[in-house]
Amino acid sequence: xxxxxxxxxxxxxxxxxxxxxxxxxxxxxxxxxxxxxxxxxxxxxxxxxxxxxxxxxxxxxxxxxxxxxxxxxxxxxxxxxxxxxxxxxxxxxxxxxxxxxxxxxxxxxxxxxxxxxxxxxxxxxxxxxxxxxxxxxxxxxxxxxxxxxxxxxxxxxxxxx
Numbered sequence: 001x002x003x004x005x006x007x008x009x010x011x012x013x014x015x016x017x018x019x020x021x022x023x024x025x026x027x028x029x030x031x032x033x034x035x036x037x038x039x040x041x042x043x044x045x046x047x048x049x050x051x052x053x054x055x056x057x058x059x060x061x062x063x064x065x066x067x068x069x070x071x072x073x074x075x076x077x078x079x080x081x082x083x084x085x086x087x088x089x090x091x092x093x094x095x096x097x098x099x100x101x102x103x104x105x106x107x108x109x110x111x112x113x114x115x116x117x118x119x120x121x122x123x124x125x126x127x128x129x130x131x132x133x134x135x136x137x138x139x140x141x142x143x144x145x146x147x148x149x150x151x152x153x154x155x156x157x158x159x160x161x
Contacts, residue, residue, distance in 0.1 A: 001020065001029065003051050003054065003055055004029065004031075004048065004051055007047050007048055007050075007051050008031075008033055008048075010047075011035065011036075011039060011043075011044060011047060012035070012036050012039075013033045013034065013035045013036075013039070013044070014033065014034045014035075015031055015032075015033055016032045016033065016034055017031070017032040018030065018031045018032070026058070032065065041062065041064055044062060045062040048060055048062060072105070073103045073105055073127035073129070074105070074127060075105040075106065075125035075126060075127055075156050076126065076127055076128045076155065076156055077125070077126050077127075077128055077133065077153055077154060077155055077156050078123065078124065078125055078126070078153070078154055078155075078156045079093070079122075079123070079124040079126060079140070079151065079152070079153045080121070080122070080123050080124075080151070080152050081093060081120070081121070081122040081123075081124075081144075081149050081150070081151050082119060082120070082121055082149060082150045083119070083120055083144075083147065083148055083149030083150060084117045084118070084119065084120070084148065084149075085111055085117070085118045085119065085120035086120075086147075086148075088147065089120055089122065089147055089149060090107075090109065090122065092143050092146065092147045093122065093124070093140070093143060093147075093151070094107075095143075096136075096139045096140055096143045097124075097126060097136075099139070100131040100132075100135070100136050100139065101129055101130065101131055102126050102127070102128055102129060102131050102136065103126060103127040103129060104124055104125075104126055105125045105126060105127055106123075106124065106125040107122065107123075107124045107125075108122070108123050108124075109121065109122045109123075120149070125156060133153070133155075136153065137153050140153060
């Protein structure tokens with residue numbers, strides 16, 4: 001991270017939003033960066049490619065994004081999901097949320113053990129919008145039964161990071 005942030009700083013870029021984590025043993029980084037108007041995307045990509053090569057990173061992608069005109073939805077609730085790992089857990093939970101018009105503002109998953117039946121953990125922050133929390137909780141209860149997982153939903157306390 002030091003080498004990436006130094007290269008961005010040298011080009012007068014500002015890291016506005018970031019997510020960094022270890023995914024299955026691989027360090028992963030996603031950055032939203034603002035750059036001076038005069039910065040050529042190819043020049044920025046070339047500078048970061050040299051950092052990637054120097055560090056032996058597997059991949060690096062630079063993509064332009066449009067500036068957001070409105071604020072992103074703020075999370076209001078948190079959902080936790082636990083159960084034996086199997087395909088379809090994310091699909092089932094996210095479909096139930098989509099059916100109610102609920103926005104996912106953050107989603108993280110992790111296998112917590114590597115035995116015969118690893119435990120799958122998923123944590124979501126959501127923005128409930130106009131959806132009814134009790135109806136959503138009932139929907140998630142049905143999904144949990146079908147998917148053989150435990151699901152809980154709770155109001156997210158509004159604290160600053």
